[in-house]
Amino acid sequence: MTGKAYSSVWLREPRKATSPGRSREEIVRAALELLDEEGIDGLSMRKLGAKLSAGATSLYWYVANKDELLELAYDETWGAITVPDPEEVGWREAASVTAHSVRQVMLRHPWLAHLLGRLPALGPNAMRVADRMRQTFKLAGFTGYEVDYAVATFTAYIYGMTLPEIAWNATMVDGEYDADAMRAQVMKAAADFPDMLERIDMDTYEDPRVMRAVAFDFGLLSVLDGLERRLVT
Amino acid sequence: MTGKAYSSVWLREPRKATSPGRSREEIVRAALELLDEEGIDGLSMRKLGAKLSAGATSLYWYVANKDELLELAYDETWGAITVPDPEEVGWREAASVTAHSVRQVMLRHPWLAHLLGRLPALGPNAMRVADRMRQTFKLAGFTGYEVDYAVATFTAYIYGMTLPEIAWNATMVDGEYDADAMRAQVMKAAADFPDMLERIDMDTYEDPRVMRAVAFDFGLLSVLDGLERRLVT
DNA sequence: AAATCCACTCGCACACTGTACGAGGACTGT
DNA sequence: ACAGTCCTCGTACAGTGTGCGAGTGGATTT
Numbered sequence: 001m002t003g004k005a006y007s008s009v010w011l012r013e014p015r016k017a018t019s020p021g022r023s024r025e026e027i028v029r030a031a032l033e034l035l036d037e038e039g040i041d042g043l044s045m046r047k048l049g050a051k052l053s054a055g056a057t058s059l060y061w062y063v064a065n066k067d068e069l070l071e072l073a074y075d076e077t078w079g080a081i082t083v084p085d086p087e088e089v090g091w092r093e094a095a096s097v098t099a100h101s102v103r104q105v106m107l108r109h110p111w112l113a114h115l116l117g118r119l120p121a122l123g124p125n126a127m128r129v130a131d132r133m134r135q136t137f138k139l140a141g142f143t144g145y146e147v148d149y150a151v152a153t154f155t156a157y158i159y160g161m162t163l164p165e166i167a168w169n170a171t172m173v174d175g176e177y178d179a180d181a182m183r184a185q186v187m188k189a190a191a192d193f194p195d196m197l198e199r200i201d202m203d204t205y206e207d208p209r210v211m212r213a214v215a216f217d218f219g220l221l222s223v224l225d226g227l228e229r230r231l232v233t
Numbered sequence: 234m235t236g237k238a239y240s241s242v243w244l245r246e247p248r249k250a251t252s253p254g255r256s257r258e259e260i261v262r263a264a265l266e267l268l269d270e271e272g273i274d275g276l277s278m279r280k281l282g283a284k285l286s287a288g289a290t291s292l293y294w295y296v297a298n299k300d301e302l303l304e305l306a307y308d309e310t311w312g313a314i315t316v317p318d319p320e321e322v323g324w325r326e327a328a329s330v331t332a333h334s335v336r337q338v339m340l341r342h343p344w345l346a347h348l349l350g351r352l353p354a355l356g357p358n359a360m361r362v363a364d365r366m367r368q369t370f371k372l373a374g375f376t377g378y379e380v381d382y383a384v385a386t387f388t389a390y391i392y393g394m395t396l397p398e399i400a401w402n403a404t405m406v407d408g409e410y411d412a413d414a415m416r417a418q419v420m421k422a423a424a425d426f427p428d429m430l431e432r433i434d435m436d437t438y439e440d441p442r443v444m445r446a447v448a449f450d451f452g453l454l455s456v457l458d459g460l461e462r463r464l465v466t
Numbered sequence: 467a468a469a470t471c472c473a474c475t476c477g478c479a480c481a482c483t484g485t486a487c488g489a490g491g492a493c494t495g496t
Numbered sequence: 497a498c499a500g501t502c503c504t505c506g507t508a509c510a511g512t513g514t515g516c517g518a519g520t521g522g523a524t525t526t
Binding site: 255282287288289290291294 | 473474475476477478
Binding site: 138150 | 371448
């Protein structure tokens with residue numbers, strides 16, 4: 001027996017927008033605003049309805065449920081990602097620009113941290129980016145499954161690096177915590193590990209934003225070098 | 234003016250367990266069971282209370298709130314991670330074993346996907362692992378901030394690679410979806426991208442579990458090679 | 467022995483969530 | 497005028513985390 005068909009917004013026909021006022025696009029746009037302003041918990045159907053001067057349940061005409069709405073908003077952000085044509089700029093440059101672009105978009109929409117890697121990325125924008133990434137690593141010289149492995153490694157690095165950065169921003173920058181007080185407390189937690197203590201002490205003299213950016217470049221260079229090395233042998 | 238002090242379970246004194254019956258440890262253990270069995274949404278204070286034959290709000294004597302409970306459960310899983318002494322086995326071997334161990338633990342506790350990179354990892358177990366990782370990359374030859382960059386790159390890769398794997402398992406393995414039906418639908422979503430279609434077609438002939446493992450090793454090798462390359466120049 | 471204290475339990479209540487349902491309104495084509 | 501379709505939304509339900517305050521039982525102090 002076959003199981004239930006996998007269901008995603010992208011696998012169904014959208015409702016044709018007959019009414020000029022309300023539309024799926026407008027709802028998604030409003031949802032994005034709410035998400036950017038108040039984060040993932042700030043988006044509730046009631047609030048979204050109010051923002052659109054509509055009843056909460058009216059939205060269910062355009063969107064099957066909240067998850068579907070998130071899928072739509074999710075794909076929308078993929079649209080903002082720049083993926084240069086690798087044929088023009090070379091694969092390393094293309095990969096590098098892509099990586100930085102993904103990071104920037106993630107930092108601009110911190111709520112993505114809760115969706116990335118959880119939702120299937122089947123929307124047209126995500127597909128476009130994924131396709132371009134494949135082209136990039138094909139041009140680099142990968143073939144067969146190794147194209148996938150390379151893309152997976154590359155994106156894994158970007159996600160894994162940016163995710164904690166978002167979390168950090170959420171508690172420290174937007175949050176209401178005092179940096180000095182926090183460091184003092186973290187040092188208490190690390191009391192048993194002299195090396196970690198020394199490490200934390202170093203933090204005092206550096207701008208964490210800059211550090212993050214430098215770390216990202218360092219890691220990106222490493223990952224691309226490591227991938228390139230798979231090609232020569 | 235100073236902001237609010239950052240608050241985490243680890244930065245407070247735990248309540249001494251005077252009562253023999255209920256204790257913080259027992260609550261965390263029960264929470265872990267619930268999380269493993271029913272996932273992150275399966276854990277509610279009421280359900281957890283019922284499991285322990287207690288009222289939901291009784292737990293608040295031992296734990297300040299749900300987030301704190303999650304912090305405790307979170308750290309518990311770090312305890313299961315194997316980090317070999319790099320002095321004994323060499324840094325590459327130590328890193329490799331660590332990476333695989335983290336992946337295994339994550340796959341065994343899929344709910345971690347919702348916490349990793351979101352919660353600060355300040356618990357004793359997480360600290361132990363972090364410290365060992367630093368030793369590993371110090372032994373490799375990194376110094377100063379580069380130790381951090383290397384560790385961050387390394388862990389970013391592991392998280393970023395395993396996170397989507399967990400999501401995939403959740404929908405396909407534990408989920409109720411039919412693989413063939415899903416592939417057919419995904420192909421529809423990728424209709425505009427001939428290269429992606431070709432790629433999806435390849436999937437038919439491979440065991441995805443094996444593919445994931447191979448991909449992980451491929452990427453790990455790349456990352457470690459890339460990091461090693463930072464040392465020689 | 468009596469009184470006080472404190473560790474602990476928990477029922478109730480509040481504000482909030484997603485969304486199923488079904489009654490209605492508005493507009494179209496016949 | 498009637499039928500049908502598109503669209504709105506009030507109400508309701510089952511759930512969530514958790515603040516509050518009353519209550520209980522055992523140990524400590526007077």
